[in-house]
Amino acid sequence: MSFKFCTNESAATHLRAILRGDVARIRGISSFPNSSEDAISYLAGVNDGQLQRPPGGSTVIARTEMTSALLAAGYSVIESDHPKYALARVFQDLLDIQAEAAVHPSAVIGPDVMIGDGVSIGPGSVLDGEIALGNRVRIGANNVITGKVVVEEFVRIRNGCVIGEDAYSFGFAPDGPGHGQSIRFPSRGRVVIESHAEIGNNCVISRGIEADTILRTWSRVNDLSHIGNTVELGQNSMVMANCDISARVRIGKGCWIAQSSAILQGISVGDGAQVGMGAVVTRDVPAGKVVTGVPARVHRDRLLD
Structure with missing residues (x-):
């Protein structure tokens, strides 16, 4: 799947949310824990397990109570009460490359x-x-x-x-x-x-x-x-x-x-x-x-x- 590029800072601004940690590029979407560089994921609940250091440029959308642990592990964090919805919005509004509007000749x-x-x-x-x-x-x-x-x-x-x-x-x-x-x-x-x-x-x-x-x-x-x-x-x-x-x-x-x-x-x-x-x-x-x-x-x- 191809994506447009943005930054976690612009994503947070779009969501009217707070970014904690470093500004990073977003080049794709990952499941949590992030598996590739410059990717964004979401964490729906509280993860009490030990967090591994992610690849470089990793961003996660998570609830505020997870921010400190995620920052310590090396993530940048966009805080949201509804992380899955927030990631869907980032994809739809900022990352998704949609085909040019057209009526197919066979229609x-x-x-x-x-x-x-x-x-x-x-x-x-x-x-x-x-x-x-x-x-x-x-x-x-x-x-x-x-x-x-x-x-x-x-x-x-x-x-x-x-x-x-x-x-x-x-x-x-x-x-x-x-x-x-x-x-x-x-x-x-x-x-x-x-x-x-x-x-x-x-x-x-x-x-x-x-x-x-x-x-x-x-x-x-x-x-x-x-x-x-x-x-x-x-x-x-x-x-x-x-x-x-x-x-x-x-x-x-x-x-x-x-x-x-x-x-x-x-x-x-x-x-x-x-x-x-x-x-x-x-x-x-x-x-x-x-x-x-x-x-x-x-x-x-x-x-x-």
């Missing part, structure tokens, strides 16, 4: 698609419908975006997703002639993906039948997950890999929906709640609670920093 763009400034669209992607892409949106390879879709600024959609297809909702024939037939019900809602959201690989997000399917700002959906029609995923909430969120589910702010869980139609998940791995949620989840199991039941309060 198919329909006549009604509106594209903002600095948008990237990868090879094999098809965008066809009433679609609006905000500034600096990044869309990977082999995505299909169709129907009515709004993608706000700084959204990242990775590879192989299908976004905006009609809801999987049917009208069924009554008993008698034609019994067993089903006809797909028309969808008239949109998919709205608010700013700074991120969609992982091979996700499916259906548009609403009447109202919109909405992913709020800074929300996250990981690989292979399905978001059904008219779902609302709250600000800063995360849906992990291989989850199934059924129609009309409401997920509040700051929630964590763990891997391979399923939430039945019409359920509400309160702000700050957590759904455990593999859980099947069949009733509303109170705010701030952790639910686990099949069917999911309240396990404990969610503990947050």
Whole structure:
């Protein structure tokens, strides 16, 4: 991986944090303890073990209580209460070399698609419908975006997703002639993906039948997950890999929906709640609670920093 160069001093200034120790160049990222010269790492907790002297120019982002020990071992220290987040910001804002914004020649763009400034669209992607892409949106390879879709600024959609297809909702024939037939019900809602959201690989997000399917700002959906029609995923909430969120589910702010869980139609998940791995949620989840199991039941309060 290639990096832009900066110094630990400029990184600390960017984070509005305090740098302790020597000014050093940052040429790459390392896990802790640092394994290469001029690299930056993070230390999430308190390390009570003996610290070895690191390679030259090593910087670590750590909590204030670790500063003295790290300085004695030979590190420069950027102090932060949230070291992992701080390192992610340094990478995103100062070190990451992003490809020049462009629409790949193999992408198919329909006549009604509106594209903002600095948008990237990868090879094999098809965008066809009433679609609006905000500034600096990044869309990977082999995505299909169709129907009515709004993608706000700084959204990242990775590879192989299908976004905006009609809801999987049917009208069924009554008993008698034609019994067993089903006809797909028309969808008239949109998919709205608010700013700074991120969609992982091979996700499916259906548009609403009447109202919109909405992913709020800074929300996250990981690989292979399905978001059904008219779902609302709250600000800063995360849906992990291989989850199934059924129609009309409401997920509040700051929630964590763990891997391979399923939430039945019409359920509400309160702000700050957590759904455990593999859980099947069949009733509303109170705010701030952790639910686990099949069917999911309240396990404990969610503990947050």
